[in-house]
Amino acid sequence: MIPRYSRPDMVAIWSPETKFRIWYEIEAHACDAMADLGVIPRENAEAVWKAKDVEFDVARIDEIEAVTKHDVIAFLTHLAEHVGSEEARFVHQGMTSSDVLDTCLNVQLVRAADILLTGVDKLLAALKKRAYENKDTVRVGRSHGIHAEPTTMGLTFARFYAEMDRNKNRLEKARWEIATGAISGAVGTFANIDPAVEEHVCEKLGLRPEPISTQVIPRDRHAMFFATLGVIASSIENIAIEIRHMQRTEVLEGAEFFSMGQKGSSAMPHKKNPVLTENLTGLARLVRMAVIPAMENVALWHERDISHSSVERGIGPDATITLDFALHRLAGVVEKMLIFPENMLANMNKFPGLVMSQRVLLALTQAGVSREDAYAMVQRNALKVWEDRVDFREMLLADDDVVKALGKDAINEKFDMGYHTKHVDTIFRRVFGD
Numbered sequence: 133m134i135p136r137y138s139r140p141d142m143v144a145i146w147s148p149e150t151k152f153r154i155w156y157e158i159e160a161h162a163c164d165a166m167a168d169l170g171v172i173p174r175e176n177a178e179a180v181w182k183a184k185d186v187e188f189d190v191a192r193i194d195e196i197e198a199v200t201k202h203d204v205i206a207f208l209t210h211l212a213e214h215v216g217s218e219e220a221r222f223v224h225q226g227m228t229s230s231d232v233l234d235t236c237l238n239v240q241l242v243r244a245a246d247i248l249l250t251g252v253d254k255l256l257a258a259l260k261k262r263a264y265e266n267k268d269t270v271r272v273g274r275s276h277g278i279h280a281e282p283t284t285m286g287l288t289f290a291r292f293y294a295e296m297d298r299n300k301n302r303l304e305k306a307r308w309e310i311a312t313g314a315i316s317g318a319v320g321t322f323a324n325i326d327p328a329v330e331e332h333v334c335e336k337l338g339l340r341p342e343p344i345s346t347q348v349i350p351r352d353r354h355a356m357f358f359a360t361l362g363v364i365a366s367s368i369e370n371i372a373i374e375i376r377h378m379q380r381t382e383v384l385e386g387a388e389f390f391s392m393g394q395k396g397s398s399a400m401p402h403k404k405n406p407v408l409t410e411n412l413t414g415l416a417r418l419v420r421m422a423v424i425p426a427m428e429n430v431a432l433w434h435e436r437d438i439s440h441s442s443v444e445r446g447i448g449p450d451a452t453i454t455l456d457f458a459l460h461r462l463a464g465v466v467e468k469m470l471i472f473p474e475n476m477l478a479n480m481n482k483f484p485g486l487v488m489s490q491r492v493l494l495a496l497t498q499a500g501v502s503r504e505d506a507y508a509m510v511q512r513n514a515l516k517v518w519e520d521r522v523d524f525r526e527m528l529l530a531d532d533d534v535v536k537a538l539g540k541d542a543i544n545e546k547f548d549m550g551y552h553t554k555h556v557d558t559i560f561r562r563v564f565g566d
Contacts, residue, residue: 137453139456145244151236160184162315162329166222171225173222179219196210204233208223226325234314242339251456252300252364258467266285272479282480284553292374293564295367302360314348315330320348359423359427361423372412372413388469421450492538501537509534513531529543
């Protein structure tokens with residue numbers, strides 16, 4: 133991923149240096165386990181650890197790979213240059229390249245998941261704070277982009293919190309799903325390596341042994357992992373689009389923070405554009421790009437092919453780095469977001485009283501009017517509000533049929549805003565607990 137949309141901690145997970153360090157640890161721990169079993173001499177296993185403080189030379193490994201055309205062999209050759217060819221002759225004993233590559237990839241994905249979970253927690257904290265700050269800040273709810281009934285800004289943040297909390301649960305499950313390793317040798321039968329070696333390596337790396345690997349770890353695990361990243365990205369976009377809508381000039385109920393010296397347009401000095409949330413919409417698309425290829429990687433030939441390899445070299449770093457950046461960017465947007473309660477009330481009153489139409493409809497049916505007649509009575513007054521911007525309550529009070537059915541006091545009572553916010557505390561308890 134390009135540096136513009138990257139954070140150093142996540143980028144470091146996917147660096148060649150980190151990858152080769154994990155490869156080394158896999159091989160060294162495997163040697164320890166084989167020495168414990170008496171398969172290789174203890175002194176050879178101990179010799180491998182002489183490289184524990186070595187910074188592997190990426191350029192040298194690339195140089196060797198240019199000849200061998202095999203990345204794992206190139207690494208093993210370079211390792212022998214540090215350890216000694218005689219001392220290293222038992223390294224990779226009974227193993228196959230996928231044992232190293234797949235186990236390493238899953239270590240990287242687990243570490244990436246841990247960083248992503250930190251980002252989710254940061255976003256959850258920001259959403260919760262803004263939800264409580266605006267719990268009773270009334271705004272109009274919209275369906276199909278059209279004014280519906282009153283809600284609160286706090287409920288808007290609360291529903292995003294609940295969605296992201298579900299995503300945290302999904303990501304924790306995805307982390308568990310991907311946290312397996314395989315040191316099972318060619319076609320996964322353990323013919324040339326004891327299963328105890330796999331158990332030892334996995335324990336040292338914080339993984340579980342894959343119950344059954346062929347020559348690769350099954351890719352349904354990876355498909356589930358990247359699908360989860362795609363869902364989280366979609367939730368980020370969901371929040372970003374709401375903020376973008378709020379910042380529209382004719383809405384302006386909320387907006388991204390506009391810093392001192394910031395410019396919105398090269399042509400129009402008055403512009404304050406929602407550039408961060410628009411960016412998040414784009415980044416979400418990039419993360420979701422990984423989902424279909426990850427799904428297609430599930431179907432491999434027989435016990436092993438490498439059609440998945442080139443895909444994962446791209447989507448592994450790109451999806452995790454992009455999502456990590458997006459989570460932190462969105463958390464910052466939410467933390468600094470500007471809220472405009474006065475504009476919320478002004479927007480709701482553009483069509484005075486119209487958002488109370490359902491209350492009047494229900495009251496008429498409870499007063500004995502058929503639903504069809506009640507709907508017609510309410511709608512004929514509501515349409516006049518749409519057309520002429522007159523006050524809905526005044527229209528109802530001037531409608532003899534409505535007054536006859538309800539009475540003026542009952543009509544006035546239907547315009548109490550508190551009616552729509554009376555269960556906000558209940559919803560907050562459901563979302564945030566006691």
